[in-house]
Amino acid sequence: MDKNEKYSLADLVIEHALKSGANQVSVNIYENRSNNIEIRDQKIDSLKESNQSGLSISLYVDKKYSSHSTNRMKKEELFRFVEEAIIATRFLAEDEFRSLPDAELYYKGGGSDLNTFDPKLDSVDAKTKISLANQALSEAFGKDDRIISVSSYYSDSITNSVMVTSNGFRGDSGNTRVSLAVTVSLKSLTGRPNDYWSENALFLDKLKTTDIGKKALERTINKIDPKKIISGKYSVVVDNRVAGNLIYPVYGALLGSSLYQKQSFLIGKENKPIASGLLTAFDDPFIPSGPASRLFDDEGLAAVKRPIIEKGVLKSYFIDNYYGRKLGMKPTSGSISNVIFNTGSRNLDELIGTLNKGVLITGFIGGNCNGSTGDFSYGIEGFFIQDGKKVHPVNEMNITGNMNQFWFSLAEVGNDVNENSSIKIPSLMFKNVDLSGI
Amino acid sequence: MNLKRREFIKISSITAAGSLIVPPFFNSCKGVRLSDNAESYLNHFEVTKDLLQKVISAAMEKGADYADLFFEHTLENYSSLEDGKVNSAYSNIGYGVGIRVLKGEQTGYAYSESITADAMLKAARTAANIADGTAVVSPVRINEFISPSYYPLKTSWEDTSVKDKIPFIQRMNDNIFAADKQVIKVNAVLGDSTSYILFFNSDGELAWDYRPMVLLYGVCIMEKNGQVENFFVGRSHRMGSEFLTNELIDELSKEVVAKTSLLYSATKPKAGEMEVVMGAGESGILLHEAIGHAFEADFNRKNTSIFSDKMGQKVAEDFVKIVDDGTLQGKRGAINFDDEGNPTEKTVIVNNGILTSYLHDRISANYYKVNPTGNGRRQDFRNIPIPRMRCTYMENGPHKRDEIIASVKNGVYVESFSNGEVNIGQGDFTFFVKLGYLIENGKLTKPIKDFNIIGNGPQALADMIMVGDDLEINNGIWTCGKDGQGAPNSMGIPTVKIKKLTVGGITV
Numbered sequence: 001m002d003k004n005e006k007y008s009l010a011d012l013v014i015e016h017a018l019k020s021g022a023n024q025v026s027v028n029i030y031e032n033r034s035n036n037i038e039i040r041d042q043k044i045d046s047l048k049e050s051n052q053s054g055l056s057i058s059l060y061v062d063k064k065y066s067s068h069s070t071n072r073m074k075k076e077e078l079f080r081f082v083e084e085a086i087i088a089t090r091f092l093a094e095d096e097f098r099s100l101p102d103a104e105l106y107y108k109g110g111g112s113d114l115n116t117f118d119p120k121l122d123s124v125d126a127k128t129k130i131s132l133a134n135q136a137l138s139e140a141f142g143k144d145d146r147i148i149s150v151s152s153y154y155s156d157s158i159t160n161s162v163m164v165t166s167n168g169f170r171g172d173s174g175n176t177r178v179s180l181a182v183t184v185s186l187k188s189l190t191g192r193p194n195d196y197w198s199e200n201a202l203f204l205d206k207l208k209t210t211d212i213g214k215k216a217l218e219r220t221i222n223k224i225d226p227k228k229i230i231s232g233k234y235s236v237v238v239d240n241r242v243a244g245n246l247i248y249p250v251y252g253a254l255l256g257s258s259l260y261q262k263q264s265f266l267i268g269k270e271n272k273p274i275a276s277g278l279l280t281a282f283d284d285p286f287i288p289s290g291p292a293s294r295l296f297d298d299e300g301l302a303a304v305k306r307p308i309i310e311k312g313v314l315k316s317y318f319i320d321n322y323y324g325r326k327l328g329m330k331p332t333s334g335s336i337s338n339v340i341f342n343t344g345s346r347n348l349d350e351l352i353g354t355l356n357k358g359v360l361i362t363g364f365i366g367g368n369c370n371g372s373t374g375d376f377s378y379g380i381e382g383f384f385i386q387d388g389k390k391v392h393p394v395n396e397m398n399i400t401g402n403m404n405q406f407w408f409s410l411a412e413v414g415n416d417v418n419e420n421s422s423i424k425i426p427s428l429m430f431k432n433v434d435l436s437g438i
Numbered sequence: 439m440n441l442k443r444r445e446f447i448k449i450s451s452i453t454a455a456g457s458l459i460v461p462p463f464f465n466s467c468k469g470v471r472l473s474d475n476a477e478s479y480l481n482h483f484e485v486t487k488d489l490l491q492k493v494i495s496a497a498m499e500k501g502a503d504y505a506d507l508f509f510e511h512t513l514e515n516y517s518s519l520e521d522g523k524v525n526s527a528y529s530n531i532g533y534g535v536g537i538r539v540l541k542g543e544q545t546g547y548a549y550s551e552s553i554t555a556d557a558m559l560k561a562a563r564t565a566a567n568i569a570d571g572t573a574v575v576s577p578v579r580i581n582e583f584i585s586p587s588y589y590p591l592k593t594s595w596e597d598t599s600v601k602d603k604i605p606f607i608q609r610m611n612d613n614i615f616a617a618d619k620q621v622i623k624v625n626a627v628l629g630d631s632t633s634y635i636l637f638f639n640s641d642g643e644l645a646w647d648y649r650p651m652v653l654l655y656g657v658c659i660m661e662k663n664g665q666v667e668n669f670f671v672g673r674s675h676r677m678g679s680e681f682l683t684n685e686l687i688d689e690l691s692k693e694v695v696a697k698t699s700l701l702y703s704a705t706k707p708k709a710g711e712m713e714v715v716m717g718a719g720e721s722g723i724l725l726h727e728a729i730g731h732a733f734e735a736d737f738n739r740k741n742t743s744i745f746s747d748k749m750g751q752k753v754a755e756d757f758v759k760i761v762d763d764g765t766l767q768g769k770r771g772a773i774n775f776d777d778e779g780n781p782t783e784k785t786v787i788v789n790n791g792i793l794t795s796y797l798h799d800r801i802s803a804n805y806y807k808v809n810p811t812g813n814g815r816r817q818d819f820r821n822i823p824i825p826r827m828r829c830t831y832m833e834n835g836p837h838k839r840d841e842i843i844a845s846v847k848n849g850v851y852v853e854s855f856s857n858g859e860v861n862i863g864q865g866d867f868t869f870f871v872k873l874g875y876l877i878e879n880g881k882l883t884k885p886i887k888d889f890n891i892i893g894n895g896p897q898a899l900a901d902m903i904m905v906g907d908d909l910e911i912n913n914g915i916w917t918c919g920k921d922g923q924g925a926p927n928s929m930g931i932p933t934v935k936i937k938k939l940t941v942g943g944i945t946v
Contacts, residue, residue: 040740046545049564050820053551066527071534071551085529091600093523126567148741185742185863191894192744192863226864231710231945261623262659262666366859366868367890367942372659372666375706377890377942379859379868396866398890398942400709436709436942 001031001053003162003172009055010164012075017059017082018166024060024100026169026300029053030161033122037154039133042141045151047126057082058100061089065098101321105331106169107296107303114286114293117174118203122158129154132209136182139213144221146186152213153181156204169300177291178204182216188224195219200420202289219362222383226393228437229384235358236399237351237429239382240416242364244423247281249369249376249403250274251336254308254316256323258371265374265403269314275407277312278344285337292337292422301333308339312407339423344413348427351414353388359397359435360385367398374403380435398436409433476582479636479646483509483535483553490638491577492555496562497539498640501571504540504800505562506639506778509553510819514631515595517603519611519624524604536819537561538778541569543739543801547822578642585774588767588782589676591650595630598679603628606682610656613691618699622666623659628652630679637779647774651926652681653915658694662702669698669872670856672915674770674926697854697873704885707876709943713849714891714936715842715877719910720855722929724936725760725830726918727858727867728895733762733787733795734813734825734920735802737862744865744896745793754791754899757835761786762797764812764828770916771829771928775812778823782812788899799825817923824921831930835905839933842904844880850941851875851882852891865895890942898936906933 001009010027017025031053038045055078056069066089070081137152155178162172181198197215201207238246250266258264266274285294285303294303299321307315319327320334352360360383367378377400383390414427480486490507497505512532517524535553539546539562546568548561611624633649655672671694675681716724737743745753764773764782773782778800787795796802799814802825815826843851851874858869870890875882911930918927 044544044568046547046822047565047568048545048547048822050549051551052820065525066529068529070531072531081531088600089527091604092517092527093525095521095523095525098525151740185740191865192742192746194742194861194863223864228940233945261625262661263668365861365866366857366870366892368856368870368888370888372668373888375888377870377888379866379890379892379942381861381866395864396892396894396940398709398868398892398940400706400889400942400944434709434943434945436940436945438711438940 003160006162006172007164007170009075010162013055013057013078013082014164014166016079017057017086020083021086022059022061024166026058026100026163026165028056028161028163030159032157032159034157035129035155037129037133038151039130039137040151041149042137044130057085059085059089060098060100061086063094063096063098064089064092065095066092097322097325100165100167101299101301101331103168105302106300107171111295114295115289116176116202116293118176121156121176121178121204124204129156132180135209136180136212139211140182140184140217141213143217144186146188147184148187148192149185150213151183155179163300165300171296171300173294176202178207180207180209180212182213184216184220186220186224190225193220193223195223198420202291206289223393226381226395228394228396230438231436233432234435235355235411235429235431236361236433236435237348237355237358237427238361239348240414240418240425240427242362243425243428244418244421245364247339247423247425249371252371253374253403254318256317256319256327256329256334259317260323260326263371265372266314270317272314273312274314274404275309275312276410278410278413279312279407280310280342281308282306282340283308283316283336283338284340287338290338290422294337297333297335299334301331303333303337306332337422339425341413341417341425343415343417343426345415346412347416348414351412351427351429352385352390355385355388358385359383359394360390361399369403376401376403400434400436406430476644476646479634482511482634483636485553487580489555493537493558493562494638494640495575495577496559497537497566498573498575500566500569501573502539502541502566502569504640506538506637508536508777508816508819509636510534511634512631512818513596514629515600516627516629517600517607519607519626522611522624524607527600532818534819536816536821537565538822539565539568540801543805544568545822549820578640580642580644583643583645583775583779585645585647588765588772588774589650591678592680593678595632595650595652595679602679603682606687609684609687610691613688614656614658614695617691617695618660620660620662621658621695622661625657626655628654639779643779645775645779649676650678651676651770654690655915656690656694658698660698665702667698667701669694669701671697673913674915675768675913676770676772677768700873700885701887704873704887707850707886707889707941707943709941709945711938711940713846714939714941715846715849715851716931716934716936717851717853718839718906718908718931718933719912720853720914721934722831722912722931723855723858723869724898724934725832725931726827726927726929727860727869728893728898729760730762730827730830731860732862732865732895733797734827735796735798735806736825738796739802739805743862748793749796751793752791753793753896754788754902756791757905758788758791758899758902759786759833760788760830761833762813762827762830766829766911766928769829769911769928770913770926771827773812773815773828776814776823777816778814780810780812780814782828785811785813797825797827799823815925817925821923824923826920826925827918827927829911829928829930831909831911832905832932832934834907834909834932837904837906839906839908842906842933842935843877843882845904845935846877847879849877850886851877860895866892867895868892891939892942893939898939901937902934903937904935908932
């Protein structure tokens with residue numbers, strides 16, 4: 001289906017739903033093509049090609065609400081699907097807060113091209129993709145006697161979608177993504193350490209294709225024979241590759257649904273300090289070729305650049321249309337786009353250099369955060385640092401604390417943003433953090 | 439992107455309740471349940487045996503060793519309650535066929551969401567490219583596989599309307615509010631799914647299955663002196679709507695209120711290594727993370743598991759016996775045959791403390807020259823089957839629960855969990871404890887909550903120094919994530935003592 005065919009089908013489905021008793025309707029139609037290639041020890045392990053499409057629909061029927069999705073795209077089947085869904089919706093209880101967003105909040109067109117679609121990607125042949133994966137693998141394969149397995153992964157994805165609502169929204173978007181990764185496993189005395197490195201981009205010709213295998217191997221070698229250290233309060237530096245993990249619970253606590261369900265440790269904190277003054281972050285949907293750039297969100301709300309945290313002070317929640325109505329708050333958006341953090345002046349090595357005795361965290365494993373209280377506890381791995389230098393790798397330890405206090409212990413932010421993620425976060429240093437080990 | 443980690447997630451976040459919606463009563467396109475024979479499934483997918491043979495021939499035309507077709511039609515419905523009313527629904531229909539081609543250990547995969555001859559032949563020829571020769575394949579004799587019935591149904595979800603489901607969800611809400619004045623919010627969700635599966639392969643094996651699944655959960659949120667606490671309880675089974683009874687609803691409501699109330703007296707444990715007693719039932723998460731994943735044969739075939747060189751070796755005390763079982767009737771992890779057509783079974787992975795079997799899919803069974811164990815599973819027709827656990831549990835040991843607790847001077851007892859994870863190569867595993875107790879001088883004392891425990895798989899297995907005689911299979915809503923695919927699991931364990939794990943707590 002091309003764009004116009006998707007719009008026509010969406011219009012037909014909406015018209016049929018309104019005729020069948022719905023008061024308001026929203027329809028999204030998408031198509032996705034993707035390729036996944038895995039090479040292991042110089043041999044193709046798997047080749048996978050995906051082509052999928054689907055339609056999702058939200059129905060508002062006499063103050064009652066339901067939503068549905070299907071991949072059976074024939075018009076006659078969709079019509080029957082919608083009719084059955086409307087009948088069933090009538091059995092639900094009324095919810096006065098359910099209705100489409102106010103039309104004035106919608107994106108109305110005219111935005112500049114955010115350059116999120118690589119038109120050339122679809123015509124790249126399998127040979128080229130396999131050779132990229134082979135080349136990444138060759139940087140690690142056979143390069144160390146301790147290697148027991150090296151795999152490389154190429155994947156790409158092309159998505160096109162349109163969205164139409166019965167109260168006037170029409171929008172379409174196209175996104176491409178390509179990534180290359182290598183994983184390495186080594187034999188050692190204490191186990192089979194593994195690590196990976198990956199690069200991704202929206203355009204194939206912007207993808208960094210070198211040093212992936214090399215970095216994966218280096219990182220794995222550095223992890224050989226880790227040990228845990230004694231429990232206590234330490235200064236920690238969190239590598240920019242994984243620092244985003246610490247932001248997710250904060251994001252969860254900013255969602256309208258969390259506020260309404262009292263599952264947020266940030267209720268009533270707007271315009272109040274929630275973190276050290278060193279922390280500033282913006283939600284910026286308009287970065288050219290940003291991994292999460294967009295002109296409108298998944299409800300059609302026009303995208304806005306807004307501060308989330310400014311010098312440690314909370315500036316904005318993420319409120320979707322439904323919970324906005326329930327909370328009596330103006331909708332912002334129900335989801336983040338690109339999150340851009342302000343940076344400091346020193347890089348990761350310089351931050352490590354300032355630690356007399358501490359831990360560099362390079363990975364999290366398991367753990368969770370209680371959304372209501374902010375109490376968290378996560379498994380970690382990384383390196384023990386003494387006098388500014390890596391002494392040995394550490395593993396099998398936990399970091400424990402409470403989000404409300406933890407972010408005030410932020411002591412410095414690095415200048416090294418993780419460009420591979422939509423969460424553009426630098427390495428972070430925290431003081432006085434509880435680590436559990438021996 | 440973290441390619442080596444296996445995450446295990448129980449649906450327990452309250453935000454999930456906002457996004458999962460209650461569904462209407464979609465049923466299959468034929469509107470009636472299929473009778474239990476091959477013809478009805480062939481008709482359901484509008485295919486013939488001849489067409490299946492043709493597609494397999496196309497998949498094998500470049501000289502592959504093996505090919506299979508996995509047809510799936512899944513109907514899912516969710517109904518959810520917020521603010522005292524069942525006021526939203528969500529449903530989904532997934533339909534298509536996955537075509538897999540094997541050449542040695544190599545896999546070619548493609549799928550089609552349209553089940554027509556042209557679309558299937560195109561997908562088959564794409565998947566066929568994993569091989570690079572030529573071959574002429576003549577049709578093989580078809581053997582119909584009559585599957586056992588590990589999930590007999592009384593009433594299918596296709597015959598159960600949303601109207602019949604609502605009163606049970608409502609009852610849970612009303613029970614919880616009635617039980618305690620501190621309750622400020624309740625969320626509840628009922629989800630059911632029905633899958634029609636038709637399988638055919640280049641060995642001529644033809645199999646079919648009708649797979650029901652149900653999950654039900656409630657979240658209780660209390661507020662007391664400004665302090666908000668919440669707890670989640672859920673159940674899941676491969677059952678029809680006979681699952682829904684007032685007794686079940688009452689049991690779940692009671693449990694969720696009691697556990698939420700307990701959190702108000704709970705503290706955090708001290709940080710560091712200590713003795714850990716795992717309560718019977720839900721603590722099966724330990725087996726899943728610490729041991730189960732590292733026994734999945736794909737990791738061992740690739741030599742990347744910490745257990746890769748341990749087959750036949752002593753890995754635990756004599757009284758340790760661990761199994762992975764797909765045959766437990768009505769369990770979430772039960773399956774009549776796996777997603778590559780192999781019969782399921784009860785696989786003993788550790789017996790008398792000795793590692794006896796990995797969990798195999800077709801590729802690894804072939805590699806190790808052993809019989810498949812029926813662990814080749816996939817999330818849906820869009821995904822390649824890989825070795826996955828079913829219901830993983832430990833059989834009873836010689837000790838008594840009381841005796842195990844009494845043996846601990848200073849330690850923790852853990853019984854409710856939200857999630858876990860493992861690193862296969864180094865063997866580090868974790869699980870997050872929602873609720874437990876301190877053990878002081880052989881007695882359970884203060885409740886404790888919200889902390890992570892981390893350990894090392896082989897070490898923890900060797901450190902299981904006491905095993906109780908009170909095995910309990912847990913029927914929680916466990917979904918295991920691996921290579922981006924979710925799979926439903928069950929788990930169980932008797933009360934077990936581990937000499938030493940690292941508890942994420944507070945340092946003084």
